Amino acid sequence: MKIAMIGTGYVGLVSGVCFSDFGHDVVCVDKDATKIDKLHRGEVPIYEPGLDTLMARNVEAGRLTFTLDLAEAIDGADAVFIAVGTPTRRGDGHADLRFVMAAAEEIARTAKDYIVIVTKSTVPVGTNRQVKEVVAKANPDLDFDVASNPEFLREGAAIEDFMKPDRVVVGVETDRAAGVMADIYRPLYLREFPIITTDLESAEMIKYAANAFLATKITFINEIAALCERTGADVKQVSKGMGMDNRIGNRFLHAGPGYGGSCFPKDTKALARIGQDNAVPMHITESVITVNEEVKRRMIDKVRDLCGGSFNGKTIAVLGVTFKPNTDDMRDAPSLTLVPALVGGGASVKATDPQGKHEGEALLPSVTWCADAYEAATDADVIVMLTEWNEFRALNLKRIASLMASARMADLRNMYEASDVGDAGFQSYVAVGRPGFGPGSH
Missing domain, CATH: 3.40.50.720 (NAD(P)-binding Rossmann-like Domain)
Structure with a gap:
């Protein structure tokens, strides 16, 4: 499968690298040109034990690439993951969803064929339905589903947590989206790690x-x-x-x-x-x-x-x-x-x-x-x-x-x-x- 990963921060980069190690074709996209340049040079912008080796292996295998161009990233993709920051909003304690919604709008303007838009970022209850509304408004003709796939990665042990998780949580509305997510996580299904669909x-x-x-x-x-x-x-x-x-x-x-x-x-x-x-x-x-x-x-x-x-x-x-x-x-x-x-x-x-x-x-x-x-x-x-x-x-x-x-x-x-x-x-x-x-x- 082809996966686009929006955001090359901690969650996005670790998830993208690990998905590519599952055998998927993964394109990681970011607006930060400095970060993408580093990744092209094989430099990991965060410290996570073992991530540099795993990234290099999958880049060499041709399964993992990096780009500034979202259109390039999602062209032909089966799923696009939103893995951008959701920091605490100053003044009221809310999670700041500006980057999530901006990514959703950009996906809507760029995608041409059916795609599952997966929120990997940690977001408040109701956010995925907001994402659905934003996408539908920006591109009423787009055929898409939304899914929630929260991460449970411990810094310092993130690769182990991704490859051998306590559980994977997938929130979906349709059988079609559930099928795409099942294919993405097929290596974990085969090894009988718990996959919870909600x-x-x-x-x-x-x-x-x-x-x-x-x-x-x-x-x-x-x-x-x-x-x-x-x-x-x-x-x-x-x-x-x-x-x-x-x-x-x-x-x-x-x-x-x-x-x-x-x-x-x-x-x-x-x-x-x-x-x-x-x-x-x-x-x-x-x-x-x-x-x-x-x-x-x-x-x-x-x-x-x-x-x-x-x-x-x-x-x-x-x-x-x-x-x-x-x-x-x-x-x-x-x-x-x-x-x-x-x-x-x-x-x-x-x-x-x-x-x-x-x-x-x-x-x-x-x-x-x-x-x-x-x-x-x-x-x-x-x-x-x-x-x-x-x-x-x-x-x-x-x-x-x-x-x-x-x-x-x-x-x-x-x-x-x-x-x-x-x-x-x-x-x-x-x-x-x-x-x-x-x-x-x-």
Whole structure:
């Protein structure tokens, strides 16, 4: 089959590459000439482990191409996927659908034969019906169907998630559209991965409900962590005990500095807004949003306590600025809350991140960037573990302590044991929901 993919951002590029690896002919189209030029040169504009190799293989096989020309992309295509951004709209919390609707109009003006228009972007309930109206108005003679096919890709594990999904959700209105989508996902059907076919509205809601629930799990365990700190309990043991219950599961029960990234922040806000618009307030989701912001601020207080109550004049090393490991994505990362607070309080901040420097230089302009954790730790008063990259999990703590002006650690990802940190020569240690030691640890 021939597939056109509008948008070469995270979702569009990963999906396009993986569809081509299924054996389909895929044309990825984007308005950003710089991005398309990079792709033509074989350069991947995002960091996703394994994507460069998979892309090169399918380009070489002739199944994957890139273009600025939408007409070229959808000429003869069986389906066109819309995978453009839907950021939170300023002021009201709605998902901004301008790019989705613009893509729909352009498809309508360009398409000549029957085509299935598939929304891959995360969109509020009712959006696909709006897409249908936009297309029909722009080109009343076009023979088309719409489909909803939300993505469930974890950054850092996106290829695995696409090739071996927990489920694929397809929302359609007609058997004809269902047949096209079944052919597109035939490799997964043959391997018996779950394919759920629903109506349009249910497919749209599944995406928001799933992300809101996962954000709720993260926020719940972060609230429990705060209570553990006051009561002397260890949140790691609490999480382990909870996660052994099959009804709960152990994923997304790791206490830390709050959720961030491209999905959870905007999707929880969008779901809350959908509830308000339909007179069904999403009280739990609204609380999750509020508590997550409180969690980030609580991390600032932890670091301030280690600094003796003030950041002024302190040098603080921050290990990790991306919202999670194995990505270069800094959207709504905890670092964007913590680091400005440190700098605003008078601290000098040194940071290191395996993939975050490129975005970080623009988003965190007052930071001094270091090659590794040891350079960042040199002459620092406090070291903050902020993103759980593997290379930060097994540091030579004795060396780190010896390099610091005063050996104090804020382990905001619970990567280390207090006893090991103490044995390495640190004076103070704080974690999230776990006992610490020394001044500032309470």
